[in-house]
Amino acid sequence: MDPQYQIASYIQRFISLTEEEASHFSSKFKVVKVRKKQFIVQPNFTAKKRFYVVEGALRSFVVNESGQETTIALAINDWWITDYNSYIFQQPATMFVEALESSTLLELDFEKEQDLKKSNPKFETFFRIIAERGLASQQRRITMNLTKSAEERYTYFTEKYPQFLQHIPQYALASYLGMTTEFLSKIRNNKVKGKS
Amino acid sequence: MDPQYQIASYIQRFISLTEEEASHFSSKFKVVKVRKKQFIVQPNFTAKKRFYVVEGALRSFVVNESGQETTIALAINDWWITDYNSYIFQQPATMFVEALESSTLLELDFEKEQDLKKSNPKFETFFRIIAERGLASQQRRITMNLTKSAEERYTYFTEKYPQFLQHIPQYALASYLGMTTEFLSKIRNNKVKGKS
DNA sequence: GGAAAAAGTTGAAGTAGATTAGGAAATATG
DNA sequence: CATATTTCCTAATCTACTTCAACTTTTTCC
Numbered sequence A, B: 001m002d003p004q005y006q007i008a009s010y011i012q013r014f015i016s017l018t019e020e021e022a023s024h025f026s027s028k029f030k031v032v033k034v035r036k037k038q039f040i041v042q043p044n045f046t047a048k049k050r051f052y053v054v055e056g057a058l059r060s061f062v063v064n065e066s067g068q069e070t071t072i073a074l075a076i077n078d079w080w081i082t083d084y085n086s087y088i089f090q091q092p093a094t095m096f097v098e099a100l101e102s103s104t105l106l107e108l109d110f111e112k113e114q115d116l117k118k119s120n121p122k123f124e125t126f127f128r129i130i131a132e133r134g135l136a137s138q139q140r141r142i143t144m145n146l147t148k149s150a151e152e153r154y155t156y157f158t159e160k161y162p163q164f165l166q167h168i169p170q171y172a173l174a175s176y177l178g179m180t181t182e183f184l185s186k187i188r189n190n191k192v193k194g195k196s
Numbered sequence C: 001g002g003a004a005a006a007a008g009t010t011g012a013a014g015t016a017g018a019t020t021a022g023g024a025a026a027t028a029t030g
Numbered sequence D: 001c002a003t004a005t006t007t008c009c010t011a012a013t014c015t016a017c018t019t020c021a022a023c024t025t026t027t028t029c030c
Helices: A003-011 A019-027 A084-089 A110-119 A121-147 A150-160 A170-176 A181-188 B003-011 B019-027 B084-089 B110-119 B121-147 B150-160 B170-176 B181-188
Strands: A029-034 A039-041 A049-055 A058-063 A069-075 A096-099 A103-109 B029-034 B039-041 B049-055 B058-063 B069-075 B096-099 B103-109
Touching (some): A003 A019, A003 A103, A019 A029, A019 A110, A049 A110, A058 A170, A103 A110, A121 A150, A121 B069, A121 B121, A150 A181, A170 A181, B003 B029, B003 B049, B003 B103, B029 B049, B069 B170, B103 B110, B110 B121, B150 B181
Antiparallel strands (some): A029 A103, A058 A069, B029 B103, B039 B096, B049 B103, B058 B096
C-alpha cells in the first residue's frame, strides 16, 4: 500500500478532510526506509523530524554514563516516534531513536509541520489531538510504573499491546518496563520466587 | 490580583492576542476557591473541567486495593491539573484531584474549551502547545523514573522545582518520586546507608 | 552453512528500597 | 492553649529486584 495514502487515512481517523486537504497534508511527508540498527535521532543533534511508522518497529532510548541503555518509547505501525523534548523545542536530543527491524517511515520536518499548522486550522487540531492522546497515555504509563510490580507491568503490557511482542526484543522491552532482561526472563518463564 | 487577568497573561506567554480575544478567552473560566483536602475530581465521575492554579497547591493521586495512595501529578500556581485521561476522553476518572492547601483556581469546562477552539484557531494553537509541553515534560519524568535512583530523583526535583517544596507535604512528594515517605525522610536527613 | 555475535536463560549472592513499629514534631481545632 | 490528629523521623528487619557469571539458543553474515 502507498505510504502517502496511509498517513492520509490515519489523519482522517481524527478529523475529516477534503481530498485536496488530505493530499496537501500527505505531500509534506517523505517516505524513508531504514534498516535494522539504523539511528534516525542521535544525542546532541536536534531532532528535526518526527516519524510516523508505516511498517516495522523502532525504539527510543537513553544511555547512561556506564553505557546502560534504557528504552523510553516503542513504536510499530501507526505510531509516532521521535525525541519529543528535542523536536518540540528544537533543542539537542538526549535520546537515540533506532530501528529494531527494517522499517518504512514517513518523516515530517519540523518546519513543514509549522507550515501545515499555519495553512489550515484543521491540521493544528490534528496535532493537538495526537499530543493530548500522547499525554493521556503517558499519564497511564507513569501510573503503572509507580503503582504496579514488575510482573504486573509485564502482564499489563502483553494484554494491552500484544502486537508489539512479535517485534520487540526482550532486552528493549525489559528496560521499557523498568526491569532488567534477566528479571523479565524469569517472569516469562515463571521462575520468580514464590510463583508456581 | 484579578484571577481572570492572570489567565489572560498566561496564555499570552504562548500566543499573542488582541485585547478582545484575551477577554473572550478569560470569560470562559470560572474562579473557584477550594479548601485544603477538598476534592475537585473523583474516581468514577467524569472530570468535566481542567483547572489552572492561580494560587495554592494541589495533587492528583490514585488509590490501590489496599488503600495506598500514589501521587501522579502536582500543581502550584501557573500549572494545570485534572485527570487527563478522564478529561480528554470524557470518561470516568480513576484519580482524585485534591487541594493540598486552600487554593484559588480557574476552572475550564470541557464544553467551553471546545467552543473556544472552534471560535478561534489561536486557542486551538494554545491548547496544542500546552499539550505538547506536557508531553515533553512527562517524557522527561518517565526517563528520570527509569534511569535514576531514589536519591537522584529527589535531588533533581529539589533543584528543578524548589518552589514546590514549600507547598507539598512529604508524603505526597515521596510517592510522586516513586518511593516511600520513610525512605524520603532518610534521604533528606542523609541517613541513606553509605552517605555521610 | 558454519563461525561469530547477539539475544535469552538460569542460579547464587547482593542491595536499594519497602515494611513494620514506635516515638517525636508539627498542625489543626474545639 | 490544650489535646487530638496528622505528618515526619528513626531503626530493625525483610524482599523484590539487581548484579554477576556461566551457559544455551538464536540470529547474522561472510
